Amino acid sequence: xxxxxxxxxxxxxxxRIRPLIMLLMLIPIASHAxxxxxxxxxxxxAQVQSSHAFFVEKKSIAMLTAPLExxxxxxxxAPNHLEKRTIKPKPESMILDxxxxxxxxxxxxxSPTGNQHSSQKYHLQLQNYPEIAVFIESIRGTLAGDLTALxxxxxISLVGNINSWTLSLIPSNYKMQAIxxxxxxxxxxxxIQRIKISQTDGDSSLMLIEQQ
Amino acid sequence: MNTVMQTMxxxxxxxxxxxxxxxxxxxxxxxxxxxxxxxSAFLPRNPTPAQQLLLEQIHDGLASRLILVGIEGxxxxxxxxxxxxxxxxxxxxxAFVSVNNGEPVTADQDQAYLFNxxxxxxxxxxxxxxxxxxxxxxxxxxxxLLASPAGLMVxxxxxxxxxxxMVQLLGQFNSGSRPQMVDNTWVSRDGLRALxxxxxxxxxxxxxxxxxxxxxxxxxxxNADSRTxxxxxxxxxxxxxxxxxxxxxxxxxxxxALISIVLIASLLLLVCRSFSAxxxxxxxxxxxxxxxxxxxxxxxxxxxxxxLGFGTALIGxxxxxSIYLFVxxxxxxxxxxxxxxxxxxxxxxxxxxxxxxxxxxxxxxGFPGLAQLGLYSIAGLIVAAxxxxxxxxxxLPSNFRIHDVSTIGLTLSxxxxxxxxxxxxxVLLLVVACVILIxxxxxxxxxxxxxxxxxxxxxxxxDTSLRADMGAxxxxxxVVASGAxxxxxxxISEQVAIQLQTLVDKGVLAxxxxxxxxxxxxxxxxxxxxxxxxxxxxxxxxxxxxQDLPVNAELFKPFLEDIAEAGSQALLQAVDIEQTSMAMAVxxxxxxxxxxxxxxxxxxxxxxxxxxxxxxRTLFNTANLSxxxxxxxxxxxxxxYSGYLNEAILLSLGGLIAIIGLLLWIFRSPMHVLRIIxxxxxxxxxxxxxxxxxxQQLTILHLVGLLLVVAVGSNYALFFNRTDNLLLPRTLASxxxxxxxxxxxxxxxxxxxxxVLQAMGVTVAPGVILALIYSAIFARKSHV
Numbered sequence: 004x005x006x007x008x009x010x011x012x013x014x015x016x017x018x019r020i021r022p023l024i025m026l027l028m029l030i031p032i033a034s035h036a037x038x039x040x041x042x043x044x045x046x047x048x049a050q051v052q053s054s055h056a057f058f059v060e061k062k063s064i065a066m067l068t069a070p071l072e073x074x075x076x077x078x079x080x081a082p083n084h085l086e087k088r089t090i091k092p093k094p095e096s097m098i099l100d101x102x103x104x105x106x107x108x109x110x111x112x113x114s115p116t117g118n119q120h121s122s123q124k125y126h127l128q129l130q131n132y133p134e135i136a137v138f139i140e141s142i143r144g145t146l147a148g149d150l151t152a153l154x155x156x157x158x159i160s161l162v163g164n165i166n167s168w169t170l171s172l173i174p175s176n177y178k179m180q181a182i183x184x185x186x187x188x189x190x191x192x193x194x195i196q197r198i199k200i201s202q203t204d205g206d207s208s209l210m211l212i213e214q215q
Numbered sequence: 216m217n218t219v220m221q222t223m224x225x226x227x228x229x230x231x232x233x234x235x236x237x238x239x240x241x242x243x244x245x246x247x248x249x250x251x252x253x254x255s256a257f258l259p260r261n262p263t264p265a266q267q268l269l270l271e272q273i274h275d276g277l278a279s280r281l282i283l284v285g286i287e288g289x290x291x292x293x294x295x296x297x298x299x300x301x302x303x304x305x306x307x308x309x310a311f312v313s314v315n316n317g318e319p320v321t322a323d324q325d326q327a328y329l330f331n332x333x334x335x336x337x338x339x340x341x342x343x344x345x346x347x348x349x350x351x352x353x354x355x356x357x358x359x360l361l362a363s364p365a366g367l368m369v370x371x372x373x374x375x376x377x378x379x380x381m382v383q384l385l386g387q388f389n390s391g392s393r394p395q396m397v398d399n400t401w402v403s404r405d406g407l408r409a410l411x412x413x414x415x416x417x418x419x420x421x422x423x424x425x426x427x428x429x430x431x432x433x434x435x436x437x438n439a440d441s442r443t444x445x446x447x448x449x450x451x452x453x454x455x456x457x458x459x460x461x462x463x464x465x466x467x468x469x470x471x472a473l474i475s476i477v478l479i480a481s482l483l484l485l486v487c488r489s490f491s492a493x494x495x496x497x498x499x500x501x502x503x504x505x506x507x508x509x510x511x512x513x514x515x516x517x518x519x520x521x522x523l524g525f526g527t528a529l530i531g532x533x534x535x536x537s538i539y540l541f542v543x544x545x546x547x548x549x550x551x552x553x554x555x556x557x558x559x560x561x562x563x564x565x566x567x568x569x570x571x572x573x574x575x576x577x578x579x580x581g582f583p584g585l586a587q588l589g590l591y592s593i594a595g596l597i598v599a600a601x602x603x604x605x606x607x608x609x610x611l612p613s614n615f616r617i618h619d620v621s622t623i624g625l626t627l628s629x630x631x632x633x634x635x636x637x638x639x640x641x642v643l644l645l646v647v648a649c650v651i652l653i654x655x656x657x658x659x660x661x662x663x664x665x666x667x668x669x670x671x672x673x674x675x676x677x678d679t680s681l682r683a684d685m686g687a688x689x690x691x692x693x694v695v696a697s698g699a700x701x702x703x704x705x706x707i708s709e710q711v712a713i714q715l716q717t718l719v720d721k722g723v724l725a726x727x728x729x730x731x732x733x734x735x736x737x738x739x740x741x742x743x744x745x746x747x748x749x750x751x752x753x754x755x756x757x758x759x760x761x762q763d764l765p766v767n768a769e770l771f772k773p774f775l776e777d778i779a780e781a782g783s784q785a786l787l788q789a790v791d792i793e794q795t796s797m798a799m800a801v802x803x804x805x806x807x808x809x810x811x812x813x814x815x816x817x818x819x820x821x822x823x824x825x826x827x828x829x830x831x832r833t834l835f836n837t838a839n840l841s842x843x844x845x846x847x848x849x850x851x852x853x854x855x856y857s858g859y860l861n862e863a864i865l866l867s868l869g870g871l872i873a874i875i876g877l878l879l880w881i882f883r884s885p886m887h888v889l890r891i892i893x894x895x896x897x898x899x900x901x902x903x904x905x906x907x908x909x910x911q912q913l914t915i916l917h918l919v920g921l922l923l924v925v926a927v928g929s930n931y932a933l934f935f936n937r938t939d940n941l942l943l944p945r946t947l948a949s950x951x952x953x954x955x956x957x958x959x960x961x962x963x964x965x966x967x968x969x970x971v972l973q974a975m976g977v978t979v980a981p982g983v984i985l986a987l988i989y990s991a992i993f994a995r996k997s998h999v
Contacts, residue, residue: 062362064361064362064366064370066361066370066373066374066766066770067358067361067765067766068765068766068767069765071358071362071765073362087364093359095359095363097363097364102395104364106363106364106365108356108359108360108363109359110352110356110359111352111355111356112352113343113344113346113348113349113351113352113353114343115343118348118352123356123386125365125386127365128395130395130396131396132368134367134368135364135365135367135368138364138367139364182367206370
């Protein structure tokens with residue numbers, strides 16, 4: 004696709020180069036044995052019924068003096084169930100089931116007799132928290148290969164090929180644009196390998212995923 | 216002779232004047248009477264504390280003031296638009312305290328209240344929380360949350376609220392389940408219905424105000440721009456129920472009264488062939504009805520619609536007395552009337568007395584509704600009989616003559632003579648009836664309180680469905696704190712909340728509500744304020760606490776400012792909460808009755824299971840909290856009704872014993888009394904067995920109906936068993952006509968939509984027919 008950009012910058016008039024553009028646009032398709040585009044990618048992703056993976060996540064938050072690193076496992080069951088179980092540095096979990104998001108954090112309560120650990124549960128209905136949904140829906144939608152749902156909420160662009168693709172999602176709602184700049188999801192074939200979230204305020208997170 | 220006539224006329228004038236004065240008096244009382252249609256008349260007079268709570272909740276608890284609204288019939292987007300338009304129209308209406316449809320209209324005020332007062336509201340605020348170690352754990356929890364998927368929500372809060380009090384508060388308040396959303400408005404789970412939840416200003420038992428509120432909702436719906444012919448408005452809730460119940464009872468009672476009167480009038484015309492007889496025949500009835508209503512109004516302060524409905528049926532019995540007079544004293548001279556009062560009046564008087572004895576037991580009922588029926592019957596029957604005896608004869612024109620019924624009487628006579636042949640088949644029938652009753656003994660009584668409800672099954676189903684959509688379960692379990700002041704009940708609530716929290720931690724409860732959550736007691740607010748350290752100390756502790764955390768203490772400058780401010784802020788009062796959606800909760804959970812305060816803490820069961828009430832009770836027993844009561848509302852209402860039913864059964868038996876006692880005292884012959892009682896008992900047994908076969912479970916009103924069968928039937932049995940063996944054909948004819956009018960009056964009730972009226976109709980109509988037939992069958996052989 005890159006050549007298109009180069010050519011459009013030359014002195015040729017648009018009319019004359021149109022056949023050429025058409026021709027060049029065919030190149031990526033022709034180079035593959037079969038037709039591969041976002042629809043095909045989504046179709047492939049939608050075939051995955053369940054998956055289990057390990058992740059390492061690094062979050063950079065401006066307020067904090069050091070990035071936060073965590074690791075754990077991801078469990079996905081098509082099309083609406085996603086679990087993120089953090090093991091290090093502290094056990095915590097996030098379970099998404101349809102519209103319900105349950106976040107369970109290990110909290111410590113100080114008392115003079117010694118710290119007490121307990122888990123704090125937050126139960127959210129995503130519909131009530133669009134700011135959280137904008138992150139989670141991008142991942143769930145991609146895992147489920149749900150192009151319609153993704154197109155409802157994001158402007159989507161795809162670069163790369165079947166072996167190494169990156170899906171860039173930009174929220175279409177301006178309110179969400181104030182929070183999220185871009186979500187880049189990269190992978191190979193029907194496997195997601197990397198999720199990078201860039202927030203408008205400069206905070207970001209990078210999750211590397213290794214499929215089992 | 217002339218002087219005798221003159222005294223008679225004088226006496227007659229006096230009787231008529233007294234009667235007119237009496238009627239006018241009744242009219243005045245009735246015009247000032249209050250008429251009710253709610254179920255309160257069927258709730259106890261002297262409730263236990265738990266029942267008292269139940270009653271208060273039914274009358275004007277929060278639940279009683281809720282109206283659930285559903286909009287359906289079109290597409291979800293249209294529903295959402297309609298929901299918003301209706302809500303907007305109603306929010307300006309002062310009849311509604313709150314109008315919720317999921318739109319975040321009060322969200323800003325709510326958040327501001329919680330955030331600005333978080334150090335007075337958060338249960339986590341203790342001196343330990345602000346020690347170095349306490350700050351360390353609280354801030355590190357906040358950092359964990361910041362890194363979680365929910366981190367975005369708390370990012371902006373961290374500098375001002377590093378200990379996470381706001382998160383703590385939001386976690387508490389959002390524990391309940393919420394309906395789904397479409398376009399920012401609530402919808403049912405299947406998405407086919409938009410939902411609104413409204414709270415009226417007026418209490419649920421203020422039926423007029425509830426009706427006005429319903430009209431306002433209907434009006435808002437009718438005038439909404441997005442309304443299409445396909446869209447439908449649904450409403451439910453206790454207030455809606457009382458309005459529809461009142462409408463149903465009103466229309467039913469007036470319709471039934473009209474039908475009864477027309478039927479009975481036609482019968483009277485058919486028998487007497489005289490309009491003056493018809494008009495005169497109704498005089499005792501009307502007098503009795505007026506006296507009944509006036510007596511109930513004086514005795515109870517208000518008259519229940521059901522009592523009126525019952526009253527229309529009683530017309531059928533009261534008219535009997537006129538029929539007895541007209542038919543039995545057939546000749547048109549005064550001698551015969553005197554003759555009637557000598558020969559027949561004692562029997563009728565005894566019939567009236569047995570009825571009164573039967574109904575007097577109802578007066579003792581602890582439930583005003585039942586006692587009202589008793590008083591109405593007694594007053595009505597006494598007056599109807601008295602007017603028949605002392606007023607009506609004087610009003611009969613001298614040439615008064617009714618149609619000759621002797622042919623009917625003679626036919627009846629020959630029938631009656633053969634009736635005794637049916638004794639053995641009847642005994643067989645009774646044995647069968649007894650077997651049926653024994654077979655059905657387990658499920659013969661309906662012990663659900665809903666069996667008394669004038670609300671139809673369709674309306675109950677709609678209510679259940681809207682409630683399920685709303686995710687609003689019935690409030691079943693409540694902890695109730697009582698005290699002399701708002702402060703004291705709030706303090707008790709706080710102690711109870713600590714105990715309940717241990718049950719939440721154990722998983723026995725999913726959660727609970729408490730007014731002290733939204734409005735802590737002054738003592739608690741003072742204690743929380745005292746936990747806040749002053750700025751310099753806090754600064755030093757923060758620096759120490761954040762040493763090994765990935766955060767700079769400088770970030771928390773706004774926190775220092777907020778704590779300094781919170782340390783000296785004015786304590787929260789009820790008025791501070793008014794502009795928030797929490798006002799509704801506090802209003803519902805914190806109740807003032809004169810000098811007595813009550814705080815309610817509703818409990819939520821873990822999803823899919825029931826609350827283990829044993830654990831709750833054990834906890835409260837060991838915690839030794841005074842002024843605290845644990846109430847299971849459903850168990851209370853069921854207990855209430857089964858107590859009610861048992862009481863009614865005992866009272867009916869008492870009434871029966873009273874009747875037998877009266878008859879024994881009059882006749883002094885057990886055999887004679889047995890002969891009178893046998894047909895009545897047989898009628899009761901056969902009727903009950905018939906109802907059992909038809910699958911009608913008996914309620915209290917069936918029982919009242921059976922009592923009425925005994926009362927009415929006693930007249931027949933007494934006539935058939937007169938000691939002078941004098942059963943003239945025309946007496947027989949009068950009994951048949953009396954029976955037909957009673958059947959007409961009560962038979963109409965059998966077609967009522969209001970279950971309590973229907974119950975009485977299906978019992979009395981067949982019961983009195985059987986009582987007449989059985990009286991003939993079991994009568995002594997030697998008469999006529």
